[in-house]
Structures are given as structure tokens and as C-alpha cells.
Amino acid sequence: MPDTPESFQAQVAALRRSHILDAATMVFAEQGFHRTKIRDVAQAAGVADGTIYNYFENKTALLLGILDRINESDRRDRDFAQLGDVDIRQFFRAYFRHRLDTIGENGLKVLRIVLSEMLVNPELRQIYAERIVAPSFALVETHFQRIVDAGRLQTDDVPMMIRATAGMFLGLIVLRLMGDPQLEAKWDTIPDVLTTLLLDGLLPSEGDNDGATHER
Amino acid sequence: MPDTPESFQAQVAALRRSHILDAATMVFAEQGFHRTKIRDVAQAAGVADGTIYNYFENKTALLLGILDRINESDRRDRDFAQLGDVDIRQFFRAYFRHRLDTIGENGLKVLRIVLSEMLVNPELRQIYAERIVAPSFALVETHFQRIVDAGRLQTDDVPMMIRATAGMFLGLIVLRLMGDPQLEAKWDTIPDVLTTLLLDGLLPSEGDNDGATHER
């Protein structure tokens, strides 16, 4: 079935938009948002300055576009998260591993820029909060609540537990972005470390030591 | 012992420097780093534009100054951390509570600015990594290693465990700065939530359920 002319035009437009976004992601990751001039993006994309503005309202909209892409990949991850009916320890490990792989080295560079700008730009932040954080948390909450109800995990406050978990992951990313060499060296152990820490906690198992006890 | 004229001058200078830093902290927290003009800082400090440059090399140096102050308060917290020879659960709770209180609402505003800029400014980042992160982690590592060696806590990798813990704290701050309403509402429960999560983990205690088992 051949495309109608309209949809063809639309496809070309979408393609170029995506192309510009690729270029923007690249140069932003390389030079940072503020140091990057529109001209840099244009040159990287092989178009004229003005062409950018046929596809994005302004420079910030380029970041929004990048955010939307992250949004997309997050949406896919949410589906992945629902698969977690298997062994919990394995699921945790696999999920952290998956997120880590999805981000990748390049993703870290982009995250640096996006995080930095989002912290300081309310518009960006709102988009992120509404489109990504809120629905993700909502989904994961129901999911985990079920698991907790089934007695497979134990916590008093599912929403806060989720946030603490997500925060741990995000915080490690931020710490690495801050330049901690230890984290860079052991980046791959994160899934294991987090899984063990979150599931088992830091207290010694009963019988592991000389009788130290603890009460909650 | 009266101050010599030199040291008096020096004290006046230090005072004014501190005064300017107060002003900078305030206006940065309120308007962000980039949106704040040197003139804004000068007016808030009640001095002329040029005077700023007698005490700080450039605009970024103001952030560095703010960072140094955070550094100072962190150094004091490190001492506090060493006091942790009491009950571990109480210590965790008290420590998180202390950090939370130290930051405060206003500190969050400053953190937003400093974090954002640090993510993107290698110079700032290096200072932070060298002066704050590294020594803090080093100190806490030896401290915790001792506790682990004493069998009071259990973990395979103390450095990573510490980073995960610090990351969880930092990540929650970032998530809140991103605008998560849940976190804002339950901000005060963080010490409890984190303590329980970190010490006990998510897995149900033996006997809490119908015999589900887990292996590490």
C-alpha cells in the first residue's frame, strides 16, 4: 500500500525532525546545552540555522524533544517492568542491568545535560514530572503493591520504597556524573550491589554472628 | 591580644567576602545561577559591581565559594558521623535526620543551583570531587569497614555500599527537586524509610510468611 502524498511529506518531516534531534543530542552531549549554539546543531544536522526553527520552536524545545525520546524508551521499560513475575532477586538484577544497558555511556552524557537543565528549568521539569515520573511511579506502585500484598516483599510504604529505590539508582548516576572514580570502576557491579542491598539489607542474617539482635 | 592592623584589615575583608557570599547564595537560590546578574549580587550585598571582583575572580568563583561553605559544614558532619558507636539503627536514623535538617528548605534551593551547575562545569565538579566527595567517602569507608569487621553490618563491598547509601539520599533529593509531590509530602519520613530499607531490606523476615525462602 503506497503512502499518500500527505503521509509521505509527513514522514520526510518526521525523519528530518528526528535527524535534527540526533544532531542536537550529539552536540549537546559533547559541549553542553548552553555552550552549544544553534549553528552548531544546524551544522551537525547539515541544515541551515533557520531550518531548525521549522521543526522546533526554540533551543529549549530541542531539549524537550530529547526528553520525549527518553520518555518513549521509558514507556517501553515500563512494559518490561511488568514482566517481573519471576524470581524477585533475578528480576531486580535483570531490571537494573537493563536500565544500565539502556543508558549506556552515551546516555550518561546526555543525562548530564538534561538533568542539569531540568534542575533549573521549571518548564522542562514539569514535562518530565508529568510525562515520565508520575506515570512510571504510578505503574510501578500498583505492580509492587501486588507483590507486597502477596507477601513476597515487605515494606510499610510502597510509594516511598519505590522512590528510595529509584532514588538510589538516580543518585548513583549523579554521583558518577560528579566524577567518583570508584563508581566508574565498579559501574557494572551496580545491579548486584543494589539487589543485595535492597533485598537483604545491611544487618547480618540471624545466626551469621554472635547473637546480635535487632528490632524494627 | 589585639589584632594587628593587618589582621584587622584581613578580618574586615573576610567579613565582606562572607557578606557577598551570603548575598550570592540568596539571589542564586532565588533566581538561579545564569539568570542572576553580577549586579543582582552586588545590589543584594549593598556594594558596587566592581567590588565583587575584589573578592572573587569571576561569577563562577562565587559558586565555588558557596561550595566551600558546603564543604565546611560537611567536614563538621564527618565528625558527627564518627560518633556512630551507638545502636546502628538509631545512628542511621539520627544521621539522615541530621543531614535533612542541615539542608533545610533553603538548602534545597541552593542545592538545585549548585548541582545543576556542577553537572555541567568540570572545574566545579573537580573541586567538589576532591574536596568533598573523596575525603568524605574515605573517612566513612574506614569507619564502616570497622563496623563491618565487627560483624555489626554485613556487606561484600563497603565502598559501593556507601555510595549506594549516599546515592539513595542524593537521589531522593534530586527526585524531590524534580518535583515529585509524594516526596515533598512525606519528606520527613525519609530517615525512617531509609533506615528500615537499608538495614532490613525488602525481603520478608523468616517466619513472616508461609515459608518463602531466598538464597543470596
Next chain:
Amino acid sequence: MPDTPESFQAQVAALRRSHILDAATMVFAEQGFHRTKIRDVAQAAGVADGTIYNYFENKTALLLGILDRINESDRRDRDFAQLGDVDIRQFFRAYFRHRLDTIGENGLKVLRIVLSEMLVNPELRQIYAERIVAPSFALVETHFQRIVDAGRLQTDDVPMMIRATAGMFLGLIVLRLMGDPQLEAKWDTIPDVLTTLLLDGLLPSEGDNDGATHER
């Protein structure tokens, strides 16, 4: 006699040209020349941006087109002016009235734009001077010269008298465009006021006062 295909095409073209000119007149009058974008004209005319350039060389040519239309209506007024063999006072009144009516509220808006641009654009000015001012003045000059020769009007310098008269009219328009409220309120009295002032002058008629005399 049916039109040949060529002339039919030509008619369609002329029609579209005129249509575009209508749109341009409207949006220029509404938003001014510089604030109006070609896209505004195109949208108002219901065509694409590029189409404008099939009918007009550039944006200024649109103003030229508007000027040409004013030219046309002025040509018709010239004929009207020749009808002035009736009572002079009536003719003056009727002529001013006619010009006022011809311009209308909408014409004032257009005049504002055209005048402003013409003052500053030599090309436009030249067209106006050559195509409109010069022939109009030439015609009116011969016409008035005849009337003066016939002793029905009295003046030393017909060309300057005509310019002063035209100037008075134009100047009142400009003053109104400048925002004088008095003129807006009494706009309709202009034909009477001008006629009386021009024909009778300001000096009191003989016998109207206590014998004041004047010499030219």
C-alpha cells in the same frame, strides 16, 4: 467575442493579483508594513508564500501596487476636478467632501502606512511624485490658471497656491493621523472650514469692524 485562452489566463492572473493586493491592503492597514510578514499577506489571500512572488517582485512591490490603485482613483478624481465650472464656493466644498469620502476611515489606515513608507523609501517616493503628484498638479494648474485668468480667483502664484491648498488637506490628514482628538471630532467640518478659510481668508471683511484696513 469570447476571450482567447491567453487573455483568459491573463484575466485570471489579474484577478489573483488584485486579490492579493486586497489582502495586502487589509493586513498592511491593520498591522503596518514592517510588522506584516509575507506569510500574513499570503494567508489573508489564501495562497502560499511563494505565490505572492509570482505576482509581485518583492514586499515593497505590494506597496507600489497599492500606490498604483491610489493613482487610479486619483486619476478619476482629476476628471472630477475638471467639472468645476460651477460656483467656486460650492465646487471647493464638494471637492473636499468628495476627497474625504473617497478616503474614508479605511483609507486613512492605508494612508498612514503608505505615507510612512514613502517618506523613507526613495523608490516609492519617486513613483508617487512622477505618477501621481506631478500629473495631478499639472492638470490642476492649467485648470486653476484659467479660473484665475478669468478673474474668478485671485493669486500671484498659482502653482504655490495649489500646493498650499493640497498641503492644507494633506497636513490635516497627517495631523489627524498623529492623533489630534479635535480633528477626529470635527472631521466632517473640514470641507466647510477649508472652503471658507481659503476663499475668504482670515481678515475681517470691510465694514465688519471699526475701519481697520489692510494692504497686501
Next chain:
Amino acid sequence: MPDTPESFQAQVAALRRSHILDAATMVFAEQGFHRTKIRDVAQAAGVADGTIYNYFENKTALLLGILDRINESDRRDRDFAQLGDVDIRQFFRAYFRHRLDTIGENGLKVLRIVLSEMLVNPELRQIYAERIVAPSFALVETHFQRIVDAGRLQTDDVPMMIRATAGMFLGLIVLRLMGDPQLEAKWDTIPDVLTTLLLDGLLPSEGDNDGATHER
């Protein structure tokens, strides 16, 4: 009496402001408002681009400054206008002559720019209407009303008569700016022409012809 430091600084500032305004007037007159870049003004004034903005809010404010100067000279002319207790014919001639001389060749160039922009810029227009037109007309109205009451001039509507007169003057300027060669050639006869036309009107004096009569 030596100036206090404050007033000295203020004087220097006023001087530089005036200097910049001189430069702006010059380059605007030469190249027009829109074609003149801030850099042109700065170079003509021998200062940096940014310095302009220490004295004027924006480019338009430069025009406002020029307008204010015209305002000032007009205020002086108003005083001049009050001197008109002498022979009316002489006063008219002298007044027109004075205005013509005040404007001069250079003033015409400036007027071209200011008029053009004012026609199209409501902000500028309002300033002009409020600060210049209204007070001028108000003053002249009371002045002429007195003369009319004294029977030395005759008119039904003083305000409109004044506007017609001012309009005639303004209109002649506009016509000349439009490029009429006749006006340029006989520019100096304007005071005489206008005076005669306004005072005596166009109708032949009684007895000058073969008995043509007219009624008002």
C-alpha cells in the same frame, strides 16, 4: 561656585547623552531609522555599542530623545508666538519665516525620519501628541481667540482654523519631503504665500473685477 561631585558626574552624563543624541540625529537623518544599526550610532558617537544603552533604553528611545529636543525648541517657539501683538500680516510672515529657518535643511531630513516613524509607532505618536501638539495648540488657541475677539481676525472656529493653518504648514513640508520640485525651488516664498492666502483668501477683492459677488 564649584560644582559638587554629583552634579559634575551628572553634567558629564548629560553631555554624553547629548553627544549620543547628536550622533543619532545625524546618522538617522542620513540613513533613516531602520537602516541605521546601533553600531552606526555608536561609531558616530565614538562609544561602544553597549554605552548607548547606558543612556537610552532602546533604539526607539533615541527617536524619543530627538523628539524631546524638537519639543524643547517648540516650547521656545511658543514664547515667540506670544509676541504677536504687532501687525498681523507682519507677524504671520515672521512666524512662518522663523519656523522655516528653525527647521532648516537638516531639520527636514530629521523630520522625514521622525514623521515616518511616528506615523507608524503609537508610542512615539502619543508622546508627540501629549507633549508637543496638545500644549502648542492650547496656547495658540487662547492667543488667537483673543485676537479674534478683538475683531482683528475673523473665523467661526478658532481650533479648526489653527489646525488648518498648522496643517498647511505641515502639509507643505510633507509635500516637499515627497519630492515636489516646485516646492523645493520656491521654498522661501512660503511665508509670503501662506500669509497672503490665509489672510486675504482666494476671492478677488471687491472692485477688483467686474462685479462678481459672493456670499458666505
Next chain:
DNA sequence: TATGAATGAGTGTTCATTCAT
């Protein structure tokens, strides 16, 4: 040491015009 006026490099955005389709 404080001042604050002067500096001038730096850039996002607009929009008239072109031209491949």
C-alpha cells in the same frame, strides 16, 4: 579599596526570498 561607567564579544531568532517538486 570602592565605585560604576564603559566596553564589546556573543547569539537566538526572524523572515524575505528562492526553488525543487
Next chain:
DNA sequence: AATGAATGAACACTCATTCAT
């Protein structure tokens, strides 16, 4: 002839920094 996406030159304005006083 119509389209409308691409072009890229153009520019007002900001503001960190300097330095004469």
C-alpha cells in the same frame, strides 16, 4: 502556476569584566 520547506543574512540587546577615578 502553486506550493511551502529551506535558506542564511541580519541585528538589537545583554552582561561579565575592566579600569580610571
